[in-house]
Amino acid sequence: MDGLDLLKQHWNNDDRFPKINKEEIRHMLHQRSSSIIKWVFIISLIELSVGIILGFILPMDQKSTSFESFLDITFGIAFKAVILYFIYRFFKNYRLIKNTTNTKTLLKTILKTRQSVDNYIKFNIYFVIFYGALAGLKEIVTTIINKSVAEGIIMTFLVLIVFTPVILIVTYLLKRYYHILYRRLINKLDNNYEELNRIEK
């Protein structure tokens, strides 16, 4: 007999499981869920808030020219618009998660929801790097104009010496953080989604 046919034969043997009574079921209904979705949602909300807080605490220089003020306002508006777009994408995808859809769609929607937060984090990192690079460049140009080219070159080295390790450390820490987070939370979803895709190849 084929292995699965033997299993099939005994599969509907009803008395092999304990019977859960109505009171026990009622009690379970009011227990807290510990699903992956719940954790994805909580972690995502924390990450989204960190980005928003970061947006508020970024150092704002006193602008010496109206052109600089104009640039700053434009940056500010663009940054907030992109942040709002990411938050909109996150909630839009989150609302699409339904445990009654087929397994592949469910996995895809959860991973897509998570992806919108990942993209948001990446955007924040790139923005901070860009903002930092711009501030560094401004220091260099100001030094060249106000002092001398030689001092400008020294300033360039100083900016690079300070800036490069900071970027490397932040990138390393974020990579570690995501490695741990993914291994614990998303890995199972990734593997199962990959398996379904492999079946379709």
Next chain:
Amino acid sequence: MTKHLESSFINLLEENQNILHKICSLYTEDNETHKDLFQEMVIQLWRSYPNFKGDSKFSTWAYRVCLNTAISLYRNKKKNITTVEWDSSFHRIRYEEYNPEEEEKLKFLYTAVRQLNDIEKALVYLYVEDKDYQEIAASLGITEGNARVKMNRIKTKLKAILNKKGGI
């Protein structure tokens, strides 16, 4: 209204609880995790119950939510599981009506199935539940042809595991 909804849900779930137990028996290896997954399935079913239209059978609707819970939503936290206690001692399989040889085979078979990945277990579940390939495909979101091919591969894989163990 909520009370009425709750009691109709509890009645249906009590009647159909073996769907949950069967899926748990494939996805978990010990009683504590079985209970924990069972509880998460109940919570997930209850959450979706207001949207259950009744145009499909409760059992069909329930197995889909339960499989999704096992494959996509359940996080095995093992160390700090807090579940509602239930009275009965937990016997996964009662063998008394089988001959010893068959008991042994069945035990091997369960061990082998638990070595499969989450998607393969879902296919095994749907297969032993006698679902046709159209339904298997619709439930997992793959094509019927691919579901058939995968099922054959799973049978071969199981055979290989069992042969290695000197089982069936």
